[in-house]
Amino acid sequence: MATEVIMPKAGMDMQEGQIIKWYKNEGDYVERGEVLLEIMTDKVNMEVEAETSGYLLKILKNNGEIVPVVTPIGYIGEKGEKISESENVQIEEFEKKEVEVRELKEDKNKEIYDVIVIGGGPAGYVAAIKAAQLGGKVALVEKSILGGTCLNRGCIPTKTYLKNVEIIEEIKKADRRGILIENPQIKIDMDRTVELKNEVVMTLTNGVVGLLKSNGVAIFKGIGKITKGKRVIINEKDIIEGKKIILAGGSKTAKINISGIESRLVITSDEILNLKEVPERLAIIGGGVIGVELGLVFSSFGSKVTIIEMMDRLVPNMDKDVSANLFQNLKSRGIEILTSTKLEEIVEKDNRLMLKLEGKDDLIVNKALLSIGRVPDVAGVGEIEFEMDRGRIKVNDYMETSVEGIYAPGDINGKLMLAHAATQMGEIAAINAMGGKEKVKLKNTPACIYTIPEVASVGLTEESAREIYDISIGKFPFVGNGRALASGETQGFVKVIVDKNYGEILGVHMVGPKVAELANEAATLMEMEITVYEAIEIIHGHPTFSEAFVEACEDALGKAIHLPKKA
Incomplete structure (x- = not known):
C-alpha cells in the first residue's frame, strides 16, 4: 500500500507550509532519508525527507502552493503500483475540498483591495506598508521569502561575510598595535559562517513579516501574475482584485550565452553564499560590485581568486580614481584581476573548470561565480502588455507604467538597481496608487x-x-x-x-x-x-x-x- 507524504508540522505554531521545490518528479525512485522537497514556513525553510524507500507515485501539491500541516501532498510506493481505490477517493475528496475552499475564499474576498503588491522585496514590502499607512486595504503576494534578493541573497548575507573579513584583518594587524595573540592561526568554519548568515537573514525576514502584519497587510504566498482584467491570479488558481496594482518583481541574475555556462560548477551569488567549503581556486566572472565584494570575501577565506572583467577597469560605472584605487587594493591582497578580457568558453573536466579567455592563457578553477549583473524579473507581468525598454518595464516619474493604474517600482524598471533606491520608488508608487501625485528623486542616491x-x-x-x-x-x-x-x-x-x-x-x-x-x-x-x-x-x-x-x-x-x- 502506498505511503502518504504529508506537509510536516514543524513546530507548535505552524499551521501551513509553502512548497518551494520538489526535488523529485513523479516516477522517480527515492531512498529513505533522501530529500524529497523543500518547504517554507513563516519562520524558516526546511527540507522534507522521504520516510520510506520507493517510487514517487503522485504529487498532489505543486511548487508554490500553500498547504495546511499534516495534509497529504504525495504518495510513495512500489514501481507501477496503482494507488488504491480508497486512496484515490481520498485524493478526489481532497481536491474537491480544495475547490470548495477556493470558491468559499472567493465569496469571502468580494471586497476589493485598494492596492495589490506583487513582490515582497525592498520596493514591494515598503510599498505595501506605505499604502496601508495611508489608509488602504492592501494585499501583498510573494512567491518566496519576504525581503527580496537584498535581504535574503544579496546585501545582508554578503555584509555578514564581509564582517568576518574585517575581523580577520584586525587579527592580522593586532601585533602592530601591541596586541599579541598566541598561535594566531585563522581557520574558517563555513558551516558556522553559513549558519550565522541564515540567522541574520531570518531575523530580518521575520521582522518584515511582523511589520506587514502590524499594518494589516494581507500576505499571500505564491506566484502572482496580472490578468487581462487587471486582477491578480496566485499560483494559477486563486484570484484577488484591487483598484491599483504595484508590480515589484525585482530582478534575477543575468546570464551570458557561452558554451559551458550551465555547468554545475558555475554558480551565482545565490549559491555561493551557501557553500560549505571554500574553493581552492575561484573565478569571478564580472568585476562589478558583487564580484569585487565576494572576491574579497573568498580571497580572505583562503581561495585563490581571479576576477575577469570585459571592460577596461573594475566597477566601470564609478569614478576612474575610485576604480584605480580599488584595483590596486584588491591586487595587493593577492587577487588576480584580468580587465579588457572576454570569456569565450567554459569546459568542465575532472570536477574542475577550464575558462578559455580571448588572447590569454586558459584559467583552471574549482568553481566560477557568475556576477555580470542582474536583469528585471518580469514573471509577474502575466497577460498585460507594458511598454518595455530592453527588458525593463518603462515607468514615468510617478512610477506608473504605460498601463494606467499599474505601477512598477524597484529593479523591475531598471532605473537604479539598488535596494535603497527601490524602497524610495516603492514609497512613491504607493503614495500615487493611493491618490497622490509625487515624483521620485534618484539624482543623489549613494x-x-x-x-x-x-x-x-x-x-x-x-x-x-x-x-x-x-x-x-x-x-x-x-x-x-x-x-x-x-x-x-x-x-x-x-x-x-x-x-x-x-x-x-x-x-x-x-x-x-x-x-x-x-x-x-x-x-x-x-x-x-x-x-x-x-x-x-x-x-x-x-x-x-x-x-x-x-x-x-x-x-x-x-x-x-x-x-x-x-x-
Whole structure:
C-alpha cells in the first residue's frame, strides 16, 4: 500500500507550509532519508525527507502552493503500483475540498483591495506598508521569502561575510598595535559562517513579516501574475482584485550565452553564499560590485581568486580614481584581476573548470561565480502588455507604467538597481496608487561597495561632470586624517567635484574607512543644494573620518588647512 507524504508540522505554531521545490518528479525512485522537497514556513525553510524507500507515485501539491500541516501532498510506493481505490477517493475528496475552499475564499474576498503588491522585496514590502499607512486595504503576494534578493541573497548575507573579513584583518594587524595573540592561526568554519548568515537573514525576514502584519497587510504566498482584467491570479488558481496594482518583481541574475555556462560548477551569488567549503581556486566572472565584494570575501577565506572583467577597469560605472584605487587594493591582497578580457568558453573536466579567455592563457578553477549583473524579473507581468525598454518595464516619474493604474517600482524598471533606491520608488508608487501625485528623486542616491576599505559614490563622476560643467576638484587623503591614523586605516581619499560658477557640489567619490556612512552626509548636502562654500562652514567633530570630506571641499576652493600649499 502506498505511503502518504504529508506537509510536516514543524513546530507548535505552524499551521501551513509553502512548497518551494520538489526535488523529485513523479516516477522517480527515492531512498529513505533522501530529500524529497523543500518547504517554507513563516519562520524558516526546511527540507522534507522521504520516510520510506520507493517510487514517487503522485504529487498532489505543486511548487508554490500553500498547504495546511499534516495534509497529504504525495504518495510513495512500489514501481507501477496503482494507488488504491480508497486512496484515490481520498485524493478526489481532497481536491474537491480544495475547490470548495477556493470558491468559499472567493465569496469571502468580494471586497476589493485598494492596492495589490506583487513582490515582497525592498520596493514591494515598503510599498505595501506605505499604502496601508495611508489608509488602504492592501494585499501583498510573494512567491518566496519576504525581503527580496537584498535581504535574503544579496546585501545582508554578503555584509555578514564581509564582517568576518574585517575581523580577520584586525587579527592580522593586532601585533602592530601591541596586541599579541598566541598561535594566531585563522581557520574558517563555513558551516558556522553559513549558519550565522541564515540567522541574520531570518531575523530580518521575520521582522518584515511582523511589520506587514502590524499594518494589516494581507500576505499571500505564491506566484502572482496580472490578468487581462487587471486582477491578480496566485499560483494559477486563486484570484484577488484591487483598484491599483504595484508590480515589484525585482530582478534575477543575468546570464551570458557561452558554451559551458550551465555547468554545475558555475554558480551565482545565490549559491555561493551557501557553500560549505571554500574553493581552492575561484573565478569571478564580472568585476562589478558583487564580484569585487565576494572576491574579497573568498580571497580572505583562503581561495585563490581571479576576477575577469570585459571592460577596461573594475566597477566601470564609478569614478576612474575610485576604480584605480580599488584595483590596486584588491591586487595587493593577492587577487588576480584580468580587465579588457572576454570569456569565450567554459569546459568542465575532472570536477574542475577550464575558462578559455580571448588572447590569454586558459584559467583552471574549482568553481566560477557568475556576477555580470542582474536583469528585471518580469514573471509577474502575466497577460498585460507594458511598454518595455530592453527588458525593463518603462515607468514615468510617478512610477506608473504605460498601463494606467499599474505601477512598477524597484529593479523591475531598471532605473537604479539598488535596494535603497527601490524602497524610495516603492514609497512613491504607493503614495500615487493611493491618490497622490509625487515624483521620485534618484539624482543623489549613494552607491556603496563594502570592500576593505569601503567605496562610496554620490552624483556625477569627474568624466561626466567635465562634459557639462567647468569644474574644480578637491581631494583629501585619509593618511592626513587624525582618526584614520589612530585607527590604522589610512588607505583611500575623499574626492569632491564642484561647479566653479556656483559652488554646487556635483559629485563626491570616496575610498576609505566608513565612507558608506559618510556618503549619506554628502547626499544630504547635495539634495539640499548646499554649496561648497556653505559646506566648509559646517563644524565637524574631531577626530572623525568625516573631517576628510570638509577638507576635500576646502581643497576644491584652494583653502585646505591640512594639505601643503599648492604651487
